[in-house]
Amino acid sequence: MPFIPHTQQDVAEMLSVIGVDSIDVLFDEIPADLRISGLRDIPPALNEMALLRLAATRAEQDSGKLCFIGAGAYEHHIPAAVWEVATRGEFMTAYTPYQAEASQGTLQVLYEYQTMMARLMAMNVSNASLYDGASALAEAILMAMRLDKKNKIHRIVLPTNLHPHYRDTVHAIVRQRDTELLAIPFDAHSGKITVEMLEKMMPDTFTAFVIPQPNFFGVLEDIDTLTDWAHARGARVIAVVNPLAMALLKPPGQWGKKGADMACGEGQPLGVPLASGGPYYGFLCCRTEDIRQLPGRIAGRTRDTHGRNGFVLTLQAREQHIRRARATSNICTNQGLLVTASTIYMSIMGATGLRDVALTCHANARLLRDKLKAVAGIRCYFESAYFHEFLVQLNCPVDGVLTQLHKKNIQPGLATKTYYPELGECLLVCVTETKTPADIDYFIQQLICAM
């Protein structure tokens, strides 16, 4: 009876207290014709020893790869202390801190996290997390729609150089409402959104403009110009950023003359392992005046009856368990433990550490990029400024190259053909601080063999 502590005597005595003969009787309110006698097609129980062996075999199958894929999830070094501390039982096995006095640990962490994230984004306030980057963007758009009291029809400008999965997610979530999602194409030469294109294609009024930095191709947008352009048209600017990059790049709160209105994105680069895509966490920051439309939990500082500092979940009146159908969002369980890890990560790395990591990523990317350019049959698709990811075009089918390199346990990047067939045989390549010069040379050497 895994995890069940009852002795036979316990069961007998408990049943007699209840006044029934068997546990089965406790289910007597369930219509008999609905009850089943057992479950089918479930493998027999393993003990922990066998389970760990099975798990090791499975994990082994997927391991030992040299990964140059980015595209929204980035391999970074995570100090061992981060998860050693985050997975302490007291953090990991607690629930949402509804009983504040018994949850000051988690609550203070959330408060510290909000502060760090707001500072990193140069924004006023942050919530305590959403599910992931793509759904955080969807929530940001819904928030912008709530804030927009002027426009009847909510138009949202979504550039096509935004991560395709983000666009898909936004579509799946936001199209439940009456919204227009406007796709604005990127400049074919630079890979960026340009004001020319915007002026040509966009309506006069719209609710919000989503600006990715860097964009899906790793290219850096002219964020000041774009922000000011949108603000001039009375729209809100939603920044979708890589938070690690913000240690190096201009943060959303400083874009253009007034700064972006919301900043959101994927928290994964800040101390969360790749882990097949999750659990990660979405972050969302905004201006102080908009806080009551900010979805998700928020921790706040207050005082106890003796005047001592303490923390609580605050502004709960926005949330579903109080406001129900009129809540700012339906989100309840969020990604608390990831935020805990991220808070420890940011504390250990500090601003300098984060910036050094971002710089090293960039420098490594530059190194590989320069070496790739020197390979016959490869060209860099866009010659714009970039962070740690870039698009290269091959003069031969990408699929064949991929197959060969996969056999060598190299993941050379993401083939973009499914998403952007018009770009041809392209590969989106990412390099982080985890790659050594030797890794880069090995990649080049194997790529040349495979082409």
Add this chain to the structure above:
Amino acid sequence: MPFIPHTQQDVAEMLSVIGVDSIDVLFDEIPADLRISGLRDIPPALNEMALLRLAATRAEQDSGKLCFIGAGAYEHHIPAAVWEVATRGEFMTAYTPYQAEASQGTLQVLYEYQTMMARLMAMNVSNASLYDGASALAEAILMAMRLDKKNKIHRIVLPTNLHPHYRDTVHAIVRQRDTELLAIPFDAHSGKITVEMLEKMMPDTFTAFVIPQPNFFGVLEDIDTLTDWAHARGARVIAVVNPLAMALLKPPGQWGKKGADMACGEGQPLGVPLASGGPYYGFLCCRTEDIRQLPGRIAGRTRDTHGRNGFVLTLQAREQHIRRARATSNICTNQGLLVTASTIYMSIMGATGLRDVALTCHANARLLRDKLKAVAGIRCYFESAYFHEFLVQLNCPVDGVLTQLHKKNIQPGLATKTYYPELGECLLVCVTETKTPADIDYFIQQLICAM
């Protein structure tokens, strides 16, 4: 500056408080001709990222083996909870609980450990650990010598079927004193110590008789007969046992009419990973009346000023930091964390769990043994009762077979020729609960190929 938190400002201000110009001045009492300017031949600093990659490479080199070696260290399943909890910072980064009030966690664990170990051995008392099995035996022998007020010359009977490394360690440690270590050979047919041999070879009086259970060959000794024989001659009996086996086999406190006088051994089978041989821990139990000669730390229950229960290190007057040259032992730092893990292990497994593990080890060993017997060219050397380890003799050189199986990542057992050349081409094979029928079949199949 890894792990040093000082800012430049800190250093400047601290130096000015001290009243010196530089840190270097703080070393001015050291004769100048002794001071060195730096260390040579030390590799340059790595960051944690590079270190983890190096460590992973090294660990990878040694991993993925199917291990049938025992010989004093045994591969067992360890519930994940054991080390998750034992390595919590509060256990792992505390010192010896000298300040009892600030160390009740560790002290209660030690008290619970002592209780469990005493119960497992069916002895009165236990200390809080020694270094490892071999050195624990040496300490037990020294203890027996202190307790023996009758004999001028201390003779210790050490059978040759005791683990050769234990015998070596005892020699290295005990021969610093005036002692006679008497080697008593085992019966060539059964692998056991026999009373006939003892009567023939042993002097009338001696201080202590060391009885291993199981012995090095995995064979079970006639512990009742041997214990009574030694007691009849006024000697003390020191049991050296595999503690896991004691969940299944008769424990030392119940050997013969009066029980063994001391029980010691290697704690590793109780929740400690193989880990290249350490850290493990030695245990030592004895009779209540002998406790003041028991070496090592001991936790005891007492009360605080309000009458509440609490725990302290007790009987410290035996120890070196008080008694100095007249201490029962020089041991100071022991193997506390291993004992913590072992205590959690024993708690989770319980008596039934331990017994089930021991039974499964035995049953698995029996399965492999039967299958090996059926292989042409292999015979079981001893036909005595055994626990989970046994000796087989090959009709071809062991070394060649080993080389071949090692190439297949199988470690088929320990070649005993270095220790017992007279036994010929023998292999000491161990099977624990970690091996599946498929593992056993694979072993057999590869062995046949290699012979």
Add this chain to the structure above:
Amino acid sequence: MPELIFDLSRKGRCAHAQLPPNTLQNATDIPAELLRVQPAALPEVSELQAVRHFTRLSQLNFSIDTHFYPLGSCTMKYNPRGVHKAAQLPGFLQRHPLAPESHSQGYMACAYELQEILKSVTGMRAVSLTPMAGAQGEFTGVAMIRAYHHARHDRARTEMLVPDAAHGTNPATAAQCGYTVREIPTDADGNVNIDALRAAVGPQTAGIMLTNPSTLGVFEQKIKEIAAILHDVGGLLYYDGANLNAILGKVRPGDMGFDVMHINLHKTFATPHGGGGPGSGPVAAGERLAAFLPTPMVGKSATGYEWLTAKACPQTIGRLSTFMGNAGILLRAHFYARLLGAAGMQRVAEFATLNANYMLKRLTAAGFNAAFPKRRASHEFIITLKKEAKEYHISALDVAKRLLDAGMHAPTMYFPLLVPECLLIEPTETETREVLDAFVATMILILKEMQTQPDKIKQAPQYLPVSRLDEVAAAREPEVVAGQEVIEHA
């Protein structure tokens, strides 16, 4: 309370062992106008300071690993460490979500098997694992219902029915999907008021969101009738799986007539709650709705496991997360299920129910009032302190805080909203009878204290790092980030 990590910060301090080698760092060719000028004011601390700070913070929490945590509707059961260890294997942690299928067969095998297990447990036809918590599962299900109606060119269905006892995520989700929420009242025994339901349904009805057993801790006996009422008018049934722990292997939502449902893996499948998350809310669907499930899912072919995306699932409602949901939680749930096997799952429901009924019996015997005295408890039950509130002016909140002082986490308070001064108590199957008895004993003690020393209750908690916190002040002037002054405004 400990200092803030920012108070430990000193300019120039850092965790040196974590810095990348600075060989290439200054080689940036990024234009200056794109760069950050002033570094973010993150804490500058040593590694030891960070470890010590967060270790000490952790000790301020109650958690399953340290306390009994009978938080109704949350299923705070033991989170097996073996499962955690298995999911944390480097091979799993290092896999990139977009790694090729040939480099992903280990993970995909686990995900596929979990889909199969959840199909079996729910009695549904297909499962998508991507929703990242219960509420996202609800969103998924309701969006699928909407897609179903739209696919049938039925755009007149604008209402979603929700019982008044429902969890707040139900109405919030329905609204987020563009539905008008219509509340259905509960009758005196905790069942949905069938007459009211009949009166509410019509051609405008998209569906109903139900949990069963409900959040009132009782099993909705007329569930088949309810299903018929809905199906008859062309509406569909959504099952909120938060309470699945009560019926695992005993009765299946698919058999009750539900069309779609989520499963809170972080409840029933024992994945840790992490102080608020992550969770995971896979969605299972029957005949009518399977085609609309979100992607990606895992399929199995002769050559191995493969991703099923929009190409293979043309009617999918699409993608709800950047990658494939909370994969690490899915692994944990899968491993947990493998440890239990089919029999183990049934035992979960049996012993959770045994524990709840035992506590209910003992508490009512001690004088507490059950909200639904005629009913069996499911895996949880409600007591109402209405009487005590009147007699002694002691509220459910007061009792909750007093329990904290006794070293036990409080039950869920004031939910469901329709039961006044209620405590929703869910012991789970992994707690011992002694722990339940200790809780009951404390409740009895508190009942005595109401008469003898009510202040002790009113002033609780006294033995925690802080006493009662002023939530009103916190919400009036929210201070949600530290030291606003240091934020660099644009």
Add this chain to the structure above:
Amino acid sequence: MPELIFDLSRKGRCAHAQLPPNTLQNATDIPAELLRVQPAALPEVSELQAVRHFTRLSQLNFSIDTHFYPLGSCTMKYNPRGVHKAAQLPGFLQRHPLAPESHSQGYMACAYELQEILKSVTGMRAVSLTPMAGAQGEFTGVAMIRAYHHARHDRARTEMLVPDAAHGTNPATAAQCGYTVREIPTDADGNVNIDALRAAVGPQTAGIMLTNPSTLGVFEQKIKEIAAILHDVGGLLYYDGANLNAILGKVRPGDMGFDVMHINLHKTFATPHGGGGPGSGPVAAGERLAAFLPTPMVGKSATGYEWLTAKACPQTIGRLSTFMGNAGILLRAHFYARLLGAAGMQRVAEFATLNANYMLKRLTAAGFNAAFPKRRASHEFIITLKKEAKEYHISALDVAKRLLDAGMHAPTMYFPLLVPECLLIEPTETETREVLDAFVATMILILKEMQTQPDKIKQAPQYLPVSRLDEVAAAREPEVVAGQEVIEHA
């Protein structure tokens, strides 16, 4: 205090997920008279109960991860988590100690490199890693000295010299090796009394055991003279490496004239103390003694790393452990050294010394008395509360307990024995100045309390799970196992 785990036990309860499959279990062919009859009365608890019990117990400890821990002579510095993670890799945990060399090259490379690093740090010729703590290192060194004399057929040397300030393990070790211990007094400035030393040496002198800097927290300046005195009479010098943190990369025992020494890796090399162990005490030896080092050691040949056993080392004193010492600790020490590099090691000594001298200065400025006011502190220093004991009847013990109440671990008390009412304070290099300042501030507060509210000190600790414990009663009637009655006697 929490219950004992035995109190949680109920007959028949167990952690089912941990049991082996019981297919073969009853197939024992072991004769009945060799079998256990009654099962051992180990606790019968669920996995959750065990996890909760031990998690809660852990929270009762002070530790580096939670508290400042300036325990003199113990070097309680930060134990890097990265090092821990590296050493816990499955490949390392799974290696059998008797695995063939071909399956051990990863581990052996680490061990070999550690030997080399320790040679460099100590200035010695060869290193054996097997001793399992400082005291076993001492044993090893003294046994080697004995073996050396015996090898020269010099059996007249029966005395080992030990300064009166020495750690208790020094005399205990000498005695365990069969030597008579002769104490050498300390002079007023904390140095060995050279005249007394000269008077003590002779043909009966086997050697001397010294630490430098000594346990008095000062550097023995006449160390070369001492070495000469010993060597002139044919005696050898043993260096107790417990204080190596003070001089790492600054000065080397080999250069001072020592013949053999141990290194406490669990101090200087930052491996965790584990609540009392494990430690590791590798021994390094110079010309005279290298041949006697214990086996096994790791050698390097053209084909890889190989074990050096008695065959390769005919003069070895033999084997001191079943396998090869505390391998896991050796890995940690090696990884720590790799994180520091040569420059990092020097910084250890520099900042440990800076912190100690800063505290010493501030405490004496505040009115506390240094034991050796004319001397620089090494990485630690002593204050004596002799004056305070007389004036206020407050002992070093009282102050220690009061510090616990302030959330700081107490320094080492009453050691070395020759300084009355002493506190030996070792901050280590990994603590911030703010923490040192907080300690000093607390000491100043305690000094004030001696005058104003001495009871607050006498009754400390008040804020811990227990107040002062009765050690005398504990030793008078030792209760060292629970429930003696249940022990089955033979």
